[in-house]
Amino acid sequence: MSEAIIVARGVEVTLGGNPVLQGVDVEVGHGEIVAVTGPNGVGKSTLLRCLAGLRTADAGEIAVLGGPPRDEPAFWRDVALVADEPAWYPGLTVREHLELMAAVHTGSRMDVGEALESFGLASRADAAPPALSTGQRQRLMLAMTLLRPSRVLLLDEPERGLDAEFRRLLASILTDYAAQGGTVVMATHDPGLAEAARSRRVALADGRAESTV
């Protein structure tokens, strides 16, 4: 494997007295896409939260970009997360949410007009996010995340609410991101997305991870 960007060794997490992760080992290389799969409740989101520094493992070690993940600005400059819906900024439109991302992050990966087009939001650019459909809000979250520069993308079920056509487009957006040297870990229930993104599958079962491709 090329240079390891994410290394998790022996990660253990217990939630509400139940062991969820029981010695998970995962390594993700530079420019690689890993799809974490497994049934509801197996621990995919928990693993992502550990990789994002939003939850501390009870045991084991995690390194992201050479150090432990930390929920602080220096970490989030390199790492982008799409998980639950954010609190939208009241009074700002779809376009203004994208403009905000472009304004606060130097070196945007695309301009706002391009993001509106690529993510199919041009016709809703002047709407407020709460007035969007579920899939359109998911597209906006992805657009805000992909517009800004990052080295690592952590995605929790990015397919949520997306139609089949946009899922295919998302796969190519992710493969482009990886081809430019980005590293992606996504929890997903969509084998088609995992396949189309040419990801390596890591299946979680019984608290452990097994690389399946």
Ligand SMILES: Nc1ncnc2c1ncn2[C@@H]1O[C@H](COP(=O)(O)OP(=O)(O)OP(=O)(O)O)[C@@H](O)[C@H]1O
């Ligand atoms: N705060 C919590 N307290 C107690 N148990 C929790 C907590 N958060 C999650 N769990 C439990 O931990 C387990 C793993 O949850 P997690 O959300 O990581 O699963 P998942 O694989 O992402 O599931 P899904 O496919 O449904 O999104 C589940 O059994 C869940 O009920």
